[in-house]
Amino acid sequence: MNRKNGVIPWLVAKIALPLLLVLAVNVSAMAAPDAAGTAPKPPTEAAAVQAKSDAPDAKAKTNRLESAIQEAIEAGKVKPEAEPGLLGIPGAPKVNPILALLWAVWVGWVFSTVGAFGGVLAAVGHVTVFGLGNYAASFGKTLKLNKLVTDSLRVSNQWLVGTSALVSSIKWATMGRIVLPMGVALGVGSLAGSILIPWLTAGKVDLKAYQGYFGVFVLVLGCYLYYETTPGARAKKKLAAAAAKAFEESSKGHDASAGRVKLVSISLSRVVFTFCGVEFSFNTALPVIGGFLIAAVASFLGVGGGFLLVPFLTSISQLPMYLAAGTSAFAVLVGMVTSITTFMFGGTPVYWPLVGLELVGIVVGSWIGPMTAKYLSDAWLKRFFILLAFVVGIDYFMNGFFHIDIWKIIGGLFGR
Numbered sequence: 252m253n254r255k256n257g258v259i260p261w262l263v264a265k266i267a268l269p270l271l272l273v274l275a276v277n278v279s280a281m282a283a284p285d286a287a288g289t290a291p292k293p294p295t296e297a298a299a300v301q302a303k304s305d306a307p308d309a310k311a312k313t314n315r316l317e318s319a320i321q322e323a324i325e326a327g328k329v330k331p332e333a334e335p336g337l338l339g340i341p342g343a344p345k346v347n348p349i350l351a352l353l354w355a356v357w358v359g360w361v362f363s364t365v366g367a368f369g370g371v372l373a374a375v376g377h378v379t380v381f382g383l384g385n386y387a388a389s390f391g392k393t394l395k396l397n398k399l400v401t402d403s404l405r406v407s408n409q410w411l412v413g414t415s416a417l418v419s420s421i422k423w424a425t426m427g428r429i430v431l432p433m434g435v436a437l438g439v440g441s442l443a444g445s446i447l448i449p450w451l452t453a454g455k456v457d458l459k460a461y462q463g464y465f466g467v468f469v470l471v472l473g474c475y476l477y478y479e480t481t482p483g484a485r486a487k488k489k490l491a492a493a494a495a496k497a498f499e500e501s502s503k504g505h506d507a508s509a510g511r512v513k514l515v516s517i518s519l520s521r522v523v524f525t526f527c528g529v530e531f532s533f534n535t536a537l538p539v540i541g542g543f544l545i546a547a548v549a550s551f552l553g554v555g556g557g558f559l560l561v562p563f564l565t566s567i568s569q570l571p572m573y574l575a576a577g578t579s580a581f582a583v584l585v586g587m588v589t590s591i592t593t594f595m596f597g598g599t600p601v602y603w604p605l606v607g608l609e610l611v612g613i614v615v616g617s618w619i620g621p622m623t624a625k626y627l628s629d630a631w632l633k634r635f636f637i638l639l640a641f642v643v644g645i646d647y648f649m650n651g652f653f654h655i656d657i658w659k660i661i662g663g664l665f666g667r
Contacts, residue, residue: 315395315598316338319395322394323340326394329341338403338600348608350380352608353612354372355611355613357616358411358612359613359619360617362412362416362557362580363418363419363617363618364576365557365575365624365632366580367555367557367576367636369412369554370412370552370553371643373412374408374553375643378404384404387457388457395454402453402594403599403600406553409553410606411613412555414613414617415613415616416555416583418613419577419580419617419618422622426510428510431581433522433568433570434581434585435581436535436542437542437582438582439585440538440540440543440546441543441545441556443543444549444550445587445590450597452550456551459651459652463652464651465552466649466651467648469558469647470641470644470645470648472558472640473641473644475562476633476637477637479566484566493529494527494574511526512525512526513526520535526573537567542582542586545559545563549586549590556583557580560575560582561576561579561636576624645657646658
């Protein structure tokens with residue numbers, strides 16, 4: 252790699268690695284005793300009084316979890332003598348470690364390949380595949396443990412996506428397929444949204460409401476992406492189509508230098524760059540505004556926001572999917588660091604025996620994704636995106652707002 256081509260990877264590393272360090276410091280500072288999987292002791296009245304006078308940042312997470320468990324015990328929803336599971340809660344589910352690892356590899360591969368849907372799949376894994384959603388919902392809307400587990404799932408999703416974003420951003424940068432000025436502008440805009448929404452909603456959203464809203468956003472996204480495949484919509488994106496075709500041709504000929512982003516000019520108001528001989532430009536204010544709105548939605552849903560960033564990049568900015576994935580991953584990284592920090596300083600616990608294992612799978616999948624993406628066509632990636640959006644959106648919308656399990660109905664039709 253020559254010196255010019257090495258500038259972007261160097262910049263990504265300079266920005267991404269300090270962000271990772273911030274997360275590592277936060278984890279070490281806020282790690283709670285429940286991470287080892289032992290059940291927290293119910294707080295006594297004296298301990299509760301003492302907790303109020305102690306430093307809130309150091310003890311907020313433990314006190315919030317202990318209080319929620321004690322409330323559930325008094326309501327008869329938790330048996331204190333039961334074996335601890337998720338978050339050290341007595342009687343909580345235990346996730347199969349092999350399933351968790353394999354699902355995390357899948358999440359990392361999908362996110363690093365298309366720059367989106369990592370958070371959506373992480374949420375599907377935690378809520379549906381691992382059965383943690385039904386567990387949270389079993390506490391009803393009144394008990395604090397419902398909302399606490401929901402918040403924990405939200406921030407756990409973001410840990411997976413943030414790690415995938417870090418790994419894949421570095422990998423995409425070495426391949427020259429990140430529009431760094433676009434990613435930085437989106438990241439700047441995401442800071443406010445990633446701080447504001449966790450601060451406003453932590454401890455206020457129960458599992459079913461979260462699931463329903465999650466389904467609405469994903470379903471709307473699926474409809475929009477389907478529209479993007481129509482002839483009228485495709486005709487409006489000639490630049491992206493031309494660049495995608497040129498990249499696919501260069502990949503067949505193993506011309507690595509052709510498929511790299513080359514900056515032409517940068518100013519406060521406009522950035523111009525080329526990819527595979529096709530020139531692109533954008534107004535810098537647009538991604539800043541878009542980054543704020545997307546980060547606000549993503550923080551509420553507990554996902555990375557790539558499922559909104561990719562349509563923004565491919566539709567409004569007209570980037571081909573081959574650039575949207577890496578640019579989206581870099582923008583997601585900035586938002587995830589901010590949102591995770593806000594959630595965790597607000598006292599949201601993370602179950603590290605599960606999440607730590609998942610992070611290993613995320614790293615593996617995220618490293619493989621960018622290397623396999625060139626073998627998938629731009630059209631195939633979009634079709635995959637649409638199918639995923641409709642399946643997840645309909646299921647979560649019906650289950651969250653109407654308590655209708657689509658998969659149980661389908662299973663009943665086939666006699667299962």
